[in-house]
Amino acid sequence: MADRIFAGVLFLVAIGYTIIAFTVIRAPFQYDPLGPESWPRILGIVSIPCCLFILAKPDVSSLGLPAKTWGRLAALIVMLLVYSYLFQPLGFILATFAFCLALSLMLGARLVTGLTFSAGIGIVGYFVCTKLLELNLPAGVLTIFR
Numbered sequence: 454m455a456d457r458i459f460a461g462v463l464f465l466v467a468i469g470y471t472i473i474a475f476t477v478i479r480a481p482f483q484y485d486p487l488g489p490e491s492w493p494r495i496l497g498i499v500s501i502p503c504c505l506f507i508l509a510k511p512d513v514s515s516l517g518l519p520a521k522t523w524g525r526l527a528a529l530i531v532m533l534l535v536y537s538y539l540f541q542p543l544g545f546i547l548a549t550f551a552f553c554l555a556l557s558l559m560l561g562a563r564l565v566t567g568l569t570f571s572a573g574i575g576i577v578g579y580f581v582c583t584k585l586l587e588l589n590l591p592a593g594v595l596t597i598f599r
Contacts, residue, residue, distance in 0.1 A: 456507055456511030456512055457507075459507075460504050460505075461508060463500070464501065464504035464508065467500040467501045467504050468501065470493070470496070470497050471494070471497030471500075471501060474490075474496070474497045475497075478490055525559065532552060532555055532559075533552075535552075536549075536551075536552040539551070540591065541591050541593070542593055542594070543593040544591045544593020544594060544595050545575070545578070545582070545592070546575040546579050546592075546593070547575070547594065547595065548593070549571075549574055549578060549579075550571045550572060550574070550575035551571075553567075553570060553571035553575065554567050554568065554570075557571065
């Protein structure tokens with residue numbers, strides 16, 4: 454029953470999101486075929502059948518998650534909020550480094566492994582997005598190294 458309740462709520466959210474994606478989101482220009490208007494529409498169209506599938510064939514009858522899992526989920530939401538708040542002032546590299554380090558430590562990684570993973574994701578991710586994909590990401594406090 455828990456799956457159906459969750460899927461029903463998500464289904465209503467997906468319908469609302471899809472309506473907004475098709476009616477409200479208007480970009481002044483499309484600089485590529487899959488620009489700012491297309492992705493929300495695709496996400497909305499794909500999410501509706503996924504929710505319907507879960508409504509038709511749920512997996513479990515109850516959630517039954519331990520308190521530790523609920524605590525981790527709450528911590529993840531807080532970490533995502535902090536990441537979004539620090540993204541602009543700190544920049545992509547440092548904010549992503551801090552988020553990935555906190556997440557990897559929360560999931561049980563060793564400190565050296567977490568530091569290596571976080572640095573790799575922050576630095577490699579920045580250069581992949583800025584150089585290969587030509588996206589604008591904030592450099593934050595690291596603008597002094599430009």
